[in-house]
Amino acid sequence: MSEEPTRRSIMFPEMRKIFREIDWDTVALPSDCVTLGQLRHAIGGNHKDLGVFVHNLTLTEQEVARFALSEALRAPFDQDAALVPRVLKEESAKELASLYQEAGLATGPQHASQLIRDLESWAATEARKHVPDKPR
Amino acid sequence: MWRRRARPNLPCAEAETSCHKALVANEPMDRKNLHIKVLGLLESCRSGGRDFVASAEADLLRLGEDAGSVLAAALHHANATVRCNALWGLDVTWQSVREAAVPAMIQALDDADPGVRRNAAGKLGDIVWRQQSAWWERQVGFGEWVKESAQRAVVALMIALRDDDESMREEAASSLGGINCWSKDAVPSLIESLRDRSNTVVQVACWALTQIGNWTWAVEQSAAPVKKIIPPLIELLQHEDGSVRKQAIWSFQEFRELAHDAVPALVDVLRHGQDSDLRAEVCRALADIGATAGGVLQAIVPALVEAGETDPSESVQTSAILALDKARPRGRGLSLPSVRRSDLAIVPRKQRRRGLKREDAEALKSLLAFLNACVNWPGDVVSQRELRKSPLLKEERKRLGLPEKISAGTVHNHLKTLARLCKVERIWDPEPKNQFSTFRAGVKERLLQRRPYIEEEIAIEEEKAGLQAYPERLGPTPPEPDAIA
Numbered sequence: 019m020s021e022e023p024t025r026r027s028i029m030f031p032e033m034r035k036i037f038r039e040i041d042w043d044t045v046a047l048p049s050d051c052v053t054l055g056q057l058r059h060a061i062g063g064n065h066k067d068l069g070v071f072v073h074n075l076t077l078t079e080q081e082v083a084r085f086a087l088s089e090a091l092r093a094p095f096d097q098d099a100a101l102v103p104r105v106l107k108e109e110s111a112k113e114l115a116s117l118y119q120e121a122g123l124a125t126g127p128q129h130a131s132q133l134i135r136d137l138e139s140w141a142a143t144e145a146r147k148h149v150p151d152k153p154r
Numbered sequence: 155m156w157r158r159r160a161r162p163n164l165p166c167a168e169a170e171t172s173c174h175k176a177l178v179a180n181e182p183m184d185r186k187n188l189h190i191k192v193l194g195l196l197e198s199c200r201s202g203g204r205d206f207v208a209s210a211e212a213d214l215l216r217l218g219e220d221a222g223s224v225l226a227a228a229l230h231h232a233n234a235t236v237r238c239n240a241l242w243g244l245d246v247t248w249q250s251v252r253e254a255a256v257p258a259m260i261q262a263l264d265d266a267d268p269g270v271r272r273n274a275a276g277k278l279g280d281i282v283w284r285q286q287s288a289w290w291e292r293q294v295g296f297g298e299w300v301k302e303s304a305q306r307a308v309v310a311l312m313i314a315l316r317d318d319d320e321s322m323r324e325e326a327a328s329s330l331g332g333i334n335c336w337s338k339d340a341v342p343s344l345i346e347s348l349r350d351r352s353n354t355v356v357q358v359a360c361w362a363l364t365q366i367g368n369w370t371w372a373v374e375q376s377a378a379p380v381k382k383i384i385p386p387l388i389e390l391l392q393h394e395d396g397s398v399r400k401q402a403i404w405s406f407q408e409f410r411e412l413a414h415d416a417v418p419a420l421v422d423v424l425r426h427g428q429d430s431d432l433r434a435e436v437c438r439a440l441a442d443i444g445a446t447a448g449g450v451l452q453a454i455v456p457a458l459v460e461a462g463e464t465d466p467s468e469s470v471q472t473s474a475i476l477a478l479d480k481a482r483p484r485g486r487g488l489s490l491p492s493v494r495r496s497d498l499a500i501v502p503r504k505q506r507r508r509g510l511k512r513e514d515a516e517a518l519k520s521l522l523a524f525l526n527a528c529v530n531w532p533g534d535v536v537s538q539r540e541l542r543k544s545p546l547l548k549e550e551r552k553r554l555g556l557p558e559k560i561s562a563g564t565v566h567n568h569l570k571t572l573a574r575l576c577k578v579e580r581i582w583d584p585e586p587k588n589q590f591s592t593f594r595a596g597v598k599e600r601l602l603q604r605r606p607y608i609e610e611e612i613a614i615e616e617e618k619a620g621l622q623a624y625p626e627r628l629g630p631t632p633p634e635p636d637a638i639a
Binding site for chain 2: 034
């Protein structure tokens with residue numbers, strides 16, 4: 019990866035359009051199948067925490083998906099530009115893995131990583147729709 | 155736990171060096187001479203080292219398919235050592251001897267010498283296992299004869315389980331466990347062996363049954379053999395020998411959810427057993443069973459809670475607490491009515507204090523403020539505390555619409571993230587004998603390079619959240635791609 023100053027990603031205007039067009043309500047995410055029972059178990063009986071837990075889970079999940087998509091869209095053009103979303107995604111993914119385990123969506127760290135990889139593959143598929151002829 | 159030992163693949167005795175040298179020095183030689191030499195080698199194996207074994211192996215492999223006939227003939231030799239070494243030779247040349255190996259070894263199971271019989275029982279298991287592995291991996295073009303050989307071997311080993319020699323029975327049971335994929339028919343014979351007068355044979359039979367049960371469940375998805383195995387294993391919990399009882403507990407642990415019928419017996423051992431080691435083993439087995447078979451938690455949890463609180467042995471108490479943690483329905487919700495939260499109170503679950511996670515744009519802006527503060531920092535010397543308290547950072551945060559105060563933890567996290575973005579371990583190096591640090595060379599430039607990308611991420615995030623897209627940093631909105639086209 020070169021350390022030379024790189025030109026700003028030519029993808030950015032298009033990226034904004036892509037992100038604007040994504041309907042996050044229709045994106046299949048691992049937390050789609052979480053049950054209220056699992057959430058109650060995750061919060062350990064403190065019902066005040068339920069909203070906070072759901073907020074954190076959904077927000078972090080979408081954050082990881084978004085950064086993964088950003089990385090997948092930038093990577094074919096500029097590796098340096100892709101580094102920023104990659105690092106941010108990895109930071110969020112650590113938190114998401116523990117949330118998945120607490121919510122009972124993942125049985126362990128390996129399973130959680132698998133679920134996060136599913137998010138990344140969704141991002142890669144989504145990116146391929148928009149930049150089909152670029153090397154990946 | 156009894157486990158099958160790896161046997162060294164060596165001739166049973168060692169060769170006399172002088173004789174060996176004389177034989178090895180005969181090269182090159184024709185096929186007839188090679189036959190003679192191999193027989194000589196088999197006869198002369200009394201003392202010798204690794205070199206001898208290697209050369210003997212090479213000679214046998216040179217014989218190729220002919221090795222089968224030579225070695226089969228050697229199995230009728232008057233000397234028991236030669237017969238033993240012929241078995242070793244068959245084991246070495248199994249790939250070239252092919253289907254001739256197993257019948258020869260089965261024949262050797264009836265040998266007059268107990269040592270030869272024992273050797274044949276052990277080697278038979280090894281050779282069948284190798285053949286089946288090679289067959290599966292398609293290393294060699296083995297045909298249907300592998301299956302036939304294995305089935306014949308299993309029948310012969312089942313008969314060998316009734317041999318008078320204890321070691322022979324042990325080897326036969328061990329071989330049956332080793333070739334578990336073929337040994338399903340041997341389950342009744344092995345169950346009979348659980349009543350053997352030798353405790354070692356009982357242990358090995360128990361191990362072999364576990365191997366067979368696990369294979370049929372994991373590969374064939376058939377629980378029928380395990381259903382047959384569990385009741386006699388439960389009886390073993392009352393065996394007079396502690397090692398046998400322990401072996402049975404290990405078997406239940408291996409069977410996991412399939413061993414749910416054994417739970418009452420295991421709980422009984424946990425409550426009334428005299429041996430603390432066994433009670434600790436029972437805790438571990440119950441943990442594995444409970445973790446996979448939720449239906450038995452009603453019986454397992456109270457017993458483990460009781461053991462965790464009242465068992466006279468501290469190690470059992472610890473095992474019970476750990477087992478309780480493992481067995482409880484983590485990740486499956488508390489949908490099992492049998493488990494009460496009060497039962498789990500013995501291992502209070504560490505609850506994280508939860509705070510509301512900040513929205514992405516806010517977190518990214520906080521990172522950007524920190525980055526800007528680092529880039530605009532006057533001079534190269536800095537400390538984390540100084541940066542956190544600095545008006546520069548406060549001003550930057552205020553400008554981005556963030557609260558001025560920032561926690562030490564957030565500063566630490568931002569520093570780590572920025573270091574990763576710059577592809578360095580840390581963005582500044584601590585000064586020796588000083589609380590301050592110095593910015594690493596080139597770090598500020600790299601931070602500057604990354605800034606536009608962070609700004610872009612913020613813009614996307616704000617747009618996603620329906621906010622105005624960060625106009626003061628990005629300037630005029632770039633034209634849409636369609637317009638560019």
